[in-house]
Amino acid sequence: MTYGGERIDWEPVKSWITDWDWLDDGWGENAIDIWNEVREQCPVASTERYGRAFMPVTMEAVRAIAQDTENFSSIWVNVARPDAPRAPAPPITSDPPDHHGHRRLILPAFNPKAIAAIEPELRRFCQSLIADIGDSPTADAAEQYSQHIPVHGICIVTGLPEADADLFRDWIYKNFQLAPKDNTIRLQVLTEMTQYIDALLKDRLKNPQDDLLTVVANAEIDGKDVDWDVKVGYIRLQIVAGIDTTWSAIGSGLWHFAQHNDQVQRLIAVPDDHELWSEATEEVLRYYAPVTMARKVVKDVEVSGCPMHSGDQTLVTFPAANHDPAEFERADEFVLDRKNNRHVAFGLGIHRCAGSNLARLEMIVAFQEWLRAFPNYSLDPSKKVTWANGQVRGPRILPVLTTG
Numbered sequence: 496m497t498y499g500g501e502r503i504d505w506e507p508v509k510s511w512i513t514d515w516d517w518l519d520d521g522w523g524e525n526a527i528d529i530w531n532e533v534r535e536q537c538p539v540a541s542t543e544r545y546g547r548a549f550m551p552v553t554m555e556a557v558r559a560i561a562q563d564t565e566n567f568s569s570i571w572v573n574v575a576r577p578d579a580p581r582a583p584a585p586p587i588t589s590d591p592p593d594h595h596g597h598r599r600l601i602l603p604a605f606n607p608k609a610i611a612a613i614e615p616e617l618r619r620f621c622q623s624l625i626a627d628i629g630d631s632p633t634a635d636a637a638e639q640y641s642q643h644i645p646v647h648g649i650c651i652v653t654g655l656p657e658a659d660a661d662l663f664r665d666w667i668y669k670n671f672q673l674a675p676k677d678n679t680i681r682l683q684v685l686t687e688m689t690q691y692i693d694a695l696l697k698d699r700l701k702n703p704q705d706d707l708l709t710v711v712a713n714a715e716i717d718g719k720d721v722d723w724d725v726k727v728g729y730i731r732l733q734i735v736a737g738i739d740t741t742w743s744a745i746g747s748g749l750w751h752f753a754q755h756n757d758q759v760q761r762l763i764a765v766p767d768d769h770e771l772w773s774e775a776t777e778e779v780l781r782y783y784a785p786v787t788m789a790r791k792v793v794k795d796v797e798v799s800g801c802p803m804h805s806g807d808q809t810l811v812t813f814p815a816a817n818h819d820p821a822e823f824e825r826a827d828e829f830v831l832d833r834k835n836n837r838h839v840a841f842g843l844g845i846h847r848c849a850g851s852n853l854a855r856l857e858m859i860v861a862f863q864e865w866l867r868a869f870p871n872y873s874l875d876p877s878k879k880v881t882w883a884n885g886q887v888r889g890p891r892i893l894p895v896l897t898t899g
């Protein structure tokens with residue numbers, strides 16, 4: 496299935512400082528340049544396209560918002576039309592004090608030991624995708640590789656059926672790239688997901704298994720049964736947070752390495768347990784961080800000199816903060832063996848990514864298997880790379896020549 500065919504037409508951005516739009520065609524491939532240009536002029540950009548909404552581009556402003564749960568609420572975690580239908584997907588959509596109980600409930604599924612145990616299966620899966628490409632001189636590193644790996648991982652952890660992978664990716668595409676401007680699509684995706692998850696959870700009540708679906712179906716917090724729509728929301732979040740995020744991170748890394756064969760050669764010269772592999776993975780996360788979150792402003796507040804008012808929306812532009820030269824030396828350079836890489840690709844504060852162990856494992860295994868199988872691959876100059884815009888940014892079509 497190809498993602499990116501349908502679209503809704505809207506006016507191109509006139510100014511990234513006063514009229515930003517994360518669904519503009521210019522965003523996907525060029526977002527890093529956009530953030531760098533905005534940062535040279537001001538720390539926080541604005542737009543009126545979704546009601547009033549802000550885009551901070553410095554670490555200072557991003558940190559101030561992410562750590563302030565008094566003035567910024569997570570009930571709205573993406574910038575969309577203010578009248579957009581919203582549904583809970585805790586813990587990401589919850590604020591203190593409720594947030595803690597929701598997070599505690601899902602965290603055990605993602606603890607380091609549980610995730611490390613699935614490494615052999617993830618490796619076998621990556622090898623099988625590569626075997627399917629075989630001796631072909633061309634391949635699509637997104638459609639034939641990066642998009643499948645996170646679905647496999649999340650299905651192992653949660654018990655979601657992998658046979659429905661196309662359905663999950665279709666919902667994700669519509670939810671992130673069409674729904675922010677179109678309430679009908681948003682409602683359609685919400686309704687379809689709710690019905691689907693409802694049936695799965697009801698099944699687990701009757702047929703318990705050793706998976707997160709069963710934990711969620713029977714969830715209690717402080718001895719009290721969790722509301723059913725909240726249980727549905729936990730699983731909705733697994734689908735929307737656990738798939739295109741890592742799909743984008745793996746794809747961006749493969750896009751980068753296709754153009755930097757010297758770095759590929761440095762990596763494949765060292766064993767899998769060498770620190771260079773994790774340093775390179777962290778640098779992909781810093782440089783190409785895929786996830787931009789958002790908050791609803793709930794009290795009048797000022798961020799880096801920019802006044803915001805109750806009812807406004809703001810991005811929490813973690814990827815832009817990762818390019819702030821006030822925070823990182825040689826911020827605009829991809830340094831393969833960067834040390835002390837304190838990037839915020841996984842966010843910061845109470846909502847810091849619950850799936851980071853899984854994401855990191857999927858990325859490192861995916862890179863190791865691909866770069867060792869295709870040590871001289873490069874971008875296919877006869878075809879176009881396409882990028883997802885909006886909240887989760889990364890390549891969706893990534894044509895390569897497998898032998899360079």
Ligand code: HEM
Nearest residue numbers: 586587736737740741744786788841842846848849850854
């Ligand atoms: C490279 C891949 C990933 C990136 C860059 C990423 C990024 C993020 C970010 C930035 C947040 C913070 C949200 C906020 O501040 O509002 C977050 C939260 C979260 N992520 Fe990830 N994520 C990735 C993969 C995953 C995976 C594989 C899962 C597994 C299901 C996952 C599950 C979650 C959950 C449950 C939260 C909410 C935590 C909370 O609210 O307490 N993520 N992620």
